[in-house]
Amino acid sequence: MSTYLVYTAGGVLLYALGTYGLLARRHLIHKVISANFMGSGVFLILIGLGNRSPEGGPDPVPQAMVLTGIVVTVALTALGLAIVKRYYTATGIDNLDDEPSAGGDR
């Protein structure tokens, strides 16, 4: 047992929690938040496991991957929230369980 394992285990738990939230929470914004937690979980696992270097100092490759991942996640989040807002304005619905009453689309 060592420090990297604490953060990695936290990452795994966080990922599982996010998965649960994404599938179980009803409100769309809660789903977006859940996906972000999943992302943070993966990032913790990446960098946690990159901290196993015997000669000290974390592996730079996972760090670069996480930096990329953070930017990608904010892009996904922005798109998700934009769709949620537009959908809510159009229908007044904030989840995926209810069906919109009038679906007029080509």
Added chain:
Amino acid sequence: MGDPRHFPALLPLLASGGVLAFVGRAVLALPPTASGLAVEMRDGAKASGIKNVVTAVLLDFRGYDTLLEIAVLMLATVAVLSLREDPAALSRRIAGRAGPVLGALTRTLAPLMILVAGHLVWVGSSEPGGAFQGGAVLGAAGILLVLSGYAQPAWAGQRIVRWVLTVGLLAFIGVALYPMFGGGSLLQYPAESRKGLILFIEILLTLSIGASILSLFLASASATAGGERP
């Protein structure tokens, strides 16, 4: 637990429990020491003259990931713009509701953040920092300025705004293509101009990441202030 009908549902519980067991087992099976590509990367970075190895990985060894990532950011901005309800909404005032506290905070914080962003880019090749961090701070400063009403971008999809959003990506593509004319491959900076080109890209990326993050916020925020549905 919140909504008794939805939160403790069986399928999500099984899914996340399964993930926990499956991934947990895999993590515990790992040896306690491993160095991945760290050694190769450090040696490579030493040869290329960039002291911050993370920056070297992002902009040099795996610069292709970064090129596509800038594309992701610009794509997301375009995506959010395409989801606007009313194209005119963007040109309306979206802020100007700062209280005295936020106002004072912004007056101190925003210039500081812009300085920090510049500093991050400048030191990025040797210390923690670089285009991503600098750009993010720059974008955050922009959001703060807009929220407190100090900046009023004429955000109307005009040519100039489109250019600001695109120029970073276009310049990056240009720099990526440039080595091809000398027989190199995509993003293969010539050794003699490598450091200069990387710094040039860093500065461009900082501005374009900052602009993208700010416009991600503006494009969506203005939809709120755009008034009622037509």
Added chain:
Amino acid sequence: MNVLAQLPGLLVAVPLAGAAISFVAGRRRAPHVAITTAFVVLGLAVALAVHVLDGGPFRYHVGGWGAPLGIDLVADGAAALFLVLTAIVGLVVTLYATAYFRTDDETAYGHGLFWTLWLFMWTSLNALFLTGDVFNVYVCLELVGISAVTLVTIGGGAEALRAGARYLFASMLGAMTYLLGVALLYAATGQLDMDVLRTTLVADTTAATGLALMIAALVLKTALVPAHFWLPAAHGSAPSPVSAVLSSLVVKGSYFVILRLMLDVMPAGYLPGVDIFLGVLGSAAIVWGSVQALLQTRIKQLVAYSTVAQIGYLFLVFPLARHGADVLTLALTGVLVHALSHGLAKAGLFLGAGSLMTRFGHDRIADMGGAVRSTPALTFGVALAGVTMMGLPPSGGFGAKWLLVSAALASGEWWWAVVLVTGGLLAAAYMFRLLSVLLTDAPTELHASKGDVRTEWLPLALALGAVLLVLAIPLVSNLAAASNVLIHAGVTP
């Protein structure tokens, strides 16, 4: 500059530049940028295919580093095939879209941003077919995902927004799971390059878990039953040119990565049972998707469920690949022909369905009687696409099924052949349901009395391509022989 050596880099950089320029160009000039880009990319893709046929597969070191330090692109026969398919469908869809999307309406279709989004998607598909790096796949998948979701919602209807939201969450789940898989794989092996992984992969719990997660995520993105729940709504409610691209190309992007991981990167039997499991899911997809297609009353929903079924065929290669080089060669050529023929025919069907909906002003199959009299070229195109979908001779679909059935029989596992034949019969049933209405000689009342030449004839062009593909099977099999899967399996010297 030696253009031939630079083709992989150009195939990504050119459409990316096109996307950026189309955004700056504005609503009116963007279509011209898109058309220009489409022609250039088609030229580059064909050149790459010819180059690979001539000189075999090659690797392209982005940044000049080479794996494991840098990222490598892999130009082999299979990648070239998918790139050419993307370019052909892409060009036709671009031309069709110039007629389909009105450019004079300020608010219509994402404020004219369709072109930029579409070129971004094209870039990401090209990048996905070329990449040889498992983390780079993640970035490409995100580019595909974001552009696809946005293109679904671009019409702005409530149904499309709902479908887009569902698609986005499926996409997020897939992306995070894929990245988790990469994290475990990298932690176990310290490598990200597929070719390095291929030569260094040893039995290891963590690496196997990582690869299993990656494949699960890709299966979700490919919409293989039972992970297809997001597809029919998304493909059915998107604007028709978008549906065409989603069904014909986007699902193949993630499929292609599965193909690489399963048949090239992992040694045979590395994930025991997964190959058979994927084959079983594929069979289930063929049956379930076809039955659902039979039950649909709206034309685009029928076509979308047909995609669910057709995706199934692509997964039959995995159980067949266990039976030696000859069966693998037949099966791989079969799925490649199937991917091409489905790509062309399905794009034709969706474009045709879109034109029919524009002409009739609704999407109810039952009320589309007499289409053959009022819109002969269009109806003929839809019918011809249907023929290749059923696998009737002579068509690309027939060639694909023939190869796959031969592979199944040669493998001794005849039950895959039963699945293939059943799938063909079911496809005939649902296509016949549609065609029997369209081909009736009933008087019709059209919503739009005149159709644009592009929306009338382009579906027919794609369908003809899918039929004539049967003549190009020797070419496809040469490209299959030049794919890394067969080279590393020792089939091609």
Added chain:
Amino acid sequence: MIGVFDILLVGTLLWIAFGSLNENKLFKSVVMFIIFGLFMAIAWIRLGSPDVALAEAAIGAGATGALMLDAVGHLRSRATPYPTGHESRESDDG
């Protein structure tokens, strides 16, 4: 060596994440999400990744948080024109 600080930090992260997902009032959920981002930044520094910490604070907590607050505000400002029945119970934040 397991540091007490590390265990406390990871525990806090998980606790905040759970709280954010278990909270029915959206506004509170989002605020907890932003606080989570700040704690993540500390975790990155502990893991020797100051580059990631900077990005997390600015993007993860900052920009993402601003986007989410804006979305919550949007949903709240449009909540009135629609008759109840469509909205789930989770959106009535106070």
